[in-house]
Amino acid sequence: MSEFTAKYLADYLPSDFTIDTVNLTVELDDHHTRVTNTLAVKKENLEQSQLILDGEHLKLVSAKLNGEQLTSDAFEQTEHQLTIFNVPDEFTLELVTEIDPANNTALEGLYKSGGAFCTQCEAEGFRRITYYLDRPDVMAIFTTKVIADKATYPYLLANGNPVERGELANGKHFVTWHDPFRKPCYLFALVAGDFDLLKDEFVTQSGRSVALEIFVDRGNKHKAVHAMDSLKRSMAWDEQVFGLEYDLDIYMIVAVDFFNMGAMENKGLNVFNSKYVLADKDSATDTDFFNIEAVIAHEYFHNWTGNRVTCRDWFQLSLKEGLTVFRDQQFSADMHSSAVTRIQNVKLLRAQQFAEDAGPMSHPIRPEKVMEMNNFYTLTVYEKGSEVIRMLHTLLGQQGFRQGMDLYFKRFDGMAVTCDDFVDAMADANGKDLSLFKRWYSQSGTPELTVTQQFDAELNKFKLTIVQHTPPSEAQPEKRHLHIPINIELIDPVTQQVTNQLLELTDVQQTWQFDASNQPIVALLGDFSAPVKTHFEQSVEELLSIIELGDNSFCIWDAGQKIMAQEVTFLLANQNAKPSESITRMMAAVMKADYDDEFKALMLTLPSFEELVSGLNKVNPQQLLDAVEQLKLFIAQQFEENLIGLYQTSEQLLQKTDGNTGDHTNDSAEGKQVAARSLANTCLSYLSMLPKYHHIIEQQFTQAKEMTSKLGALQSAVRHAPLEVGDKILSQFEQTWLEDTLVMDKWFSLQANMQVDTIFERLEQLMARDDFALTNPNRARSLIGAFAMQNARYFHDAQGKGYQFLAEQIIAMDKINPQVASRLITPLIQFKAFDEHHSELMVKALELIAAQPELSRDITEKLNAALLQH
Known part of the structure; x- marks a missing residue:
């Protein structure tokens, strides 16, 4: 190399x-x-x-x-x-x-x-x-x-x-x-x-009129309405929450099809990947509408956190990105269900950022060494960076955080500064010592908390002891302790009273004592107050009590995820066993609980493959997938009546509307439709495990009035239905949407997720199509990236076919667009998470790439880091 x-x-x-x-x-x-x-x-x-x-x-x-x-x-x-x-x-x-x-x-x-x-x-x-x-x-x-x-x-x-x-x-x-x-x-x-132009205006809190202009390809003007509405909501929110007003006379957004990233916050002229601008009720899913709003907000919020105050050097990238991700997440939580929004953020962090922290490209949110800066636009810098900002918000409170932001802008407006400057402004504005907290910026890896508890019934005292440890890495063999905010709930199982408390862990080990007439049940990390893993032995009864009695939505969901993950681990270790009573009790509790539809859908959803891998050691991916499928089939069979009942109720609600209106705010009529679609698709995913319900996949696809339900049917088809069902509706979908580039990206991704032994021939055929080109990042990601990151069964093929396929595409892509190639290599370099057989096959694929002449700096940096760990 x-x-x-x-x-x-x-x-x-x-x-x-x-x-x-x-x-x-x-x-x-x-x-x-x-x-x-x-x-x-x-x-x-x-x-x-x-x-x-x-x-x-x-x-x-x-x-x-x-x-x-x-x-x-x-x-x-x-x-x-x-x-x-x-x-x-x-x-x-x-x-x-x-x-x-x-x-x-x-x-x-x-x-x-x-x-x-x-x-x-x-x-x-x-x-x-x-x-x-x-x-x-x-x-x-x-x-x-x-x-x-x-x-x-x-x-x-x-x-x-x-x-x-x-x-x-x-x-x-x-x-x-x-x-x-x-x-x-x-x-x-x-x-x-030459564009179509959608124009509007926004009047700021000081009375200034700002011209708003969104430029899109000819014929797509109607698809920019949601983006415009999102922009105006973002501008109003930033004024209300942070007192920040837009400063130019015009704000422009341009949507383009060829773009390496999601969008770019250039001063007054944002350039966007068209997938984060264009949407209408026919062609976009609920997730698309949500993501467009979030990305529009993110780039607009950069006007202050990134543009007016920017980075001194690229090592400080999280100064603007972590802070702005936190701001767009807070905005999304205010616009929608705060509980669901937070859980989705955590799912992404656990599934992908934790893996990055454990892999060869592990780095602090403020890296200390860079070969190719494009490689550090990472989940660590963005998502973990936002969690570090969230911890400051938790420690200082909403008012204290706002005071810190005000001081930050007062000190540094028009300047290029550092992460230390930001934390110092927070500390000075609140009179709080945050010197220990700064270690989050310089230390890589995911901290792990080991929790033990002790109850003295005679003295009515309860003790909680927490020990922190961050696993060593090659670059940092000795990790130091951190300042970690830990929100907890103490649930009295007798009185059912719930007490909330914020603990500040500032040493390697600390013990807290509480008055308690009964041994409380502890719900850890309310709202996921810190980006950590926990080791805390709790019985199924305790976890069920959190689900039934707890107040914090994240803790309720997390308790369910722990039960599910424990069940998968049990089946993985006992391959001929049947699922235990634990999962039955947990699912029964969820079924009868009075949750809103969107939260219930999350409670019913098994942890993703990536989330499960992050909690295991040297796992065989095929055996893990088998355990997950076994558990999913068991739930479908045991709760068939409940699932079909929930599905039918959701479908009845959906039949009363014409589909997406674009207003997805939590309390709107459309917001309730979003929740109903989420629950219906979750139930369908289970029911499609049972052959007797395969007909409702095609039925939902045919009758759906909007893209979310159509895509939900297609996803169940490519995962669980017979091949003829999947191919039939995929063909119908293609005929309808052949001329819509963004919708066809979804079609390519669906094809990449097909659970068929001929998947590699199918991939080659798709790449040979006239409408596929490696020069288009969206199209490359929709097929190659979707296969590598979503089709775990065939990417982790026992003979290494999936790894070799990805390696070959990376070699070709590196000559065209090194940034995209470098991002596609991520699933391969995380080989240490898997058993020896699969790990060796992944390394072999990496060595195939490394043997190529004139590799880019982007790829070389990641290959060096990965192969040094082998």
Whole structure:
């Protein structure tokens, strides 16, 4: 494999130069876009005589310093840098470069998405547009003039407010944009294309009118209404909860089909993956509507937590991402069921982030070493990062957290700062010592809590002892103790009284004593107050008491998940045994409980394959899947009458509506429909285990008035129904939606999840279709990613066919788009979680990739980390 140089947090130094203003003129052309970049530069380190600028895939046309053309001996150009010698203390630099957007398949910098030009500059994409100090702590005022053919590109967009527009010769036109706020170059954006435009406005709390514009492909304007409504809800919420008002005259969103990420918060001009903008009642699921609202909110909230206050360096990425994920999760909880929203967040964390923490790419939320920054847009930085912010919210309370946020913005508005700066603002605003808490930023791994209890009936005293331990990792063999907030409920089984308490674990081991007339039942980690694993021996009776008597929705759900997980573990160890009475008692309690439909659906859902793997050691994936299927079949048989009753009740409710309206807020009529669909699909997933109910799969698909129910039927079909049923309705689905790219992405994912021995032939046939292309990240993820991350049965094929298939696709993808390839490799590098046979096959697939010449930095970093652990 190629050797690449790592960067270290400890080596950070301020830039020797600052840039005051940037004036860009971008003359767009598919293969010969010309960028004229005029910089006002000032030397901060007077001893530095050389200006070293970052640049990749650039053709330098000319360079002028203070208006004078630079001669060849005045600068040096390499593959990644432009060095200018003997620069004065202050100067103007004009650089003209030429780039080829149409052949930029990496989708970084300026590239073509369909017929439109667009940019993606985070983390280090701006250097693919022009030479620059491409680092987040260099902040400048940008003015951008965009020039293009008017007929082909009627809309020319960039950051800030439009200040000038006009006609040019040869059918061209221009628009000039000025952004009055200093920003790092990663927030630069440019879009040019022919779109449908949805317009609206928002009046801020101070009375300013902000123009809202969403640009989508022609014919999709009606699908942007939900995104617009979500944007306005986000803007109102941020004013109400954090007092934060939008600062420009216009806020724009552009939806494109080719995008490596979900969306990008460029100042005033957000570029979105179209899957997080476009939705209507026919083509989008309830999950799509929820995700669009959440991602719209996330990118809007970045205007303050990421743009107005940004990162000093990329090691501080969680400063903006963890904080903004927390903010979008709080927003979603306020818009919908707070309990369901929180549980879904935790499920993602346990299924995927815990695995990342235990794998070769384990890193703190503030990494200390980076080879390729794109590899650190991870669940650890985002999701665990948000959990660290949530812990601060728990420790300080809502008012204290708001005080800390206010001080943070007062101190650092317009600056590039660090995670320490954020925590210090929280500590200073509340007079609380958070020095121990800062360890969360520098220590990797998932802490584990071992809990024991003791009750003295004579003294009426109850003691709870908690010991914390974080398993060692190669980079950090010795872990230190952390500051961990632990919300608990003490449930008196006699009086049924519930007492809530927040415990602060600040040492390796601590004991708390409580007055108690009866031995209480402990419900740990209310609302999942810390991202930890727990070891706490509790009987089925105790867990059932939490389900029946507890107040905290997360603890109730978690108790059910523990019973289910224990049952799967029992069946895994006793392969010929029958499920125990425990699962029957638990399911019976859930069936009779008065839960709302969406929460009941979660209570009935077994832990995912990934969640179960994270709680086991060196597991055989096929045997684990067998145990899960055995338990699911048992539940379907034992509770057939309950499941069909719940299903029919939900279906009757759904027949009274025309389907999605887009208003999914918790108390709306549509919110109740969302809950009913969730419960119906959960019941169908169980019932489809029984051949006598296979007919209702096709019935639901045919009768459904919206996509959620259709997709639920299809998911049950590809998992449990005979092949002819699945193929029949998949074919009908394809014929209906062949021209809708986003819906066909769902179709490809369904195909990737087929439980058939011919899956690998099917995958090859799908990849040979005209509408499949590795150059489209969404399409690649919908098939290859869905297979590797969702079809555990065949990905973990006993002969290693699944691993080899993924390795071959990663090799091909790495030559096209290293970012996407690097993300697809994640399931392979987590081989340590599985038994020796499967682990060796996964390593063999990794070695196949490693043997390829000229691998990208993205892939090389992950391969190095993984193979070093073998």
